[in-house]
Amino acid sequence: MQVKDIMNTDVIVCDPHTTISEASLLLKKHNISGLPVVEKGRVVGIVSEGDLLKLLEVPEPGGLWLPSPFEVIEIPIRELLNWEETKHMLDDIGSKPVSEIMQKNVHVISPENSIQDAVRLITKHKVNRLPVVEDDILVGIITRGDIIHGLGGNKEQ
Numbered sequence: 001m002q003v004k005d006i007m008n009t010d011v012i013v014c015d016p017h018t019t020i021s022e023a024s025l026l027l028k029k030h031n032i033s034g035l036p037v038v039e040k041g042r043v044v045g046i047v048s049e050g051d052l053l054k055l056l057e058v059p060e061p062g063g064l065w066l067p068s069p070f071e072v073i074e075i076p077i078r079e080l081l082n083w084e085e086t087k088h089m090l091d092d093i094g095s096k097p098v099s100e101i102m103q104k105n106v107h108v109i110s111p112e113n114s115i116q117d118a119v120r121l122i123t124k125h126k127v128n129r130l131p132v133v134e135d136d137i138l139v140g141i142i143t144r145g146d147i148i149h150g151l152g153g154n155k156e157q
Contacts, residue, residue, distance in 0.1 A: 001114065001115045001150060001151075002111065002112060002113065002114055002115070003109055003110065003111050003112070003113045003114070003115065003117070003118055003132055003140075003142055004111035004112065004132075004140070005115075005150065006115065006142065006146050006147065006149065006150030007111060007132045007139075007140035007141060007142045007146065008140055008141050008142070008143070008146060009139065009140045011035075011036060011131075011138060011140060011141045012026055012030045012032060012035050013035055013036050013037070013038040013138070014026060014035055014036075014037055014038070014047070014098060015037065015038060015039055016037055016039055016044060016045065016097060016098060016099035016102070017097050017099070018037075018097065018098050019094060019095055019096065019097060019098070020052065020055070020093055020094050020095075020096050020097070020098055020100075020101060021094030021095065023035065023047050023052075023098045024052055024094075027049060027052075033048055033049045033128060033129075034046055034047065034048035034049065034050075034128060034129050035047060035048075036106070036131045036138060036141065037098055037099070037102045038138055041137040041138060042136055042137060042138070043106050043108060043131045043133060043138050044099075044102075044104070044106075045098070045099065045102030045103055045104050045106060046102060046103050046106045046129070046131065047098045047101060047102040047103070048103070048128070051101045051102065051103065052101070054101070055093050055101065106131060107121050107125050107127060107130060108130060108131045108132070108133045109121060109130045109131075109132055109133075109142065110132070110133065110134060111132050111134055111139060111140065115147060115150060115151070118130055118142050118147060119147060122144060122147070128143060128144055129141055129142065129143045129144070130142050130143075
């Protein structure tokens with residue numbers, strides 16, 4: 001079985017100028033976890049839920065800290081200010097283009113490759129999806145789920 005036999009040709013994509021907010025809405029609307037970033041038909045990156053989640057990582061505070069009596073009064077005010085900064089930061093993040101967070105080193109596959117080739121690439125590179133390209137142009141996408149369904153056979157026939 002070849003990649004072309006089970007790939008999805010109706011690929012949801014965005015371009016490098018799509019905002020992070022717009023990309024996250026596309027993921028939600030189409031119930032997908034990642035999408036190729038395409039420019040003039042060519043895959044230039046890929047953005048996933050994982051890339052979006054990395055934006056929300058907050059560093060863990062390190063070490064033991066005991067507040068002074070004055071800081072006990074100051075802490076609630078400081079936390080409120082931190083929350084306001086965080087909300088502002090999230091608004092700023094959403095307006096940035098996906099080109100700032102997308103994975104630029106994208107692993108792709110040809111429609112003529114075997115399913116086994118796709119499985120090898122997906123497991124080796126620990127990715128959930130592979131854009132399918134022919135002559136450097138996006139023609140489809142294959143996901144882990146597509147492979148599982150493909151291997152299970154089409155019972156509707």
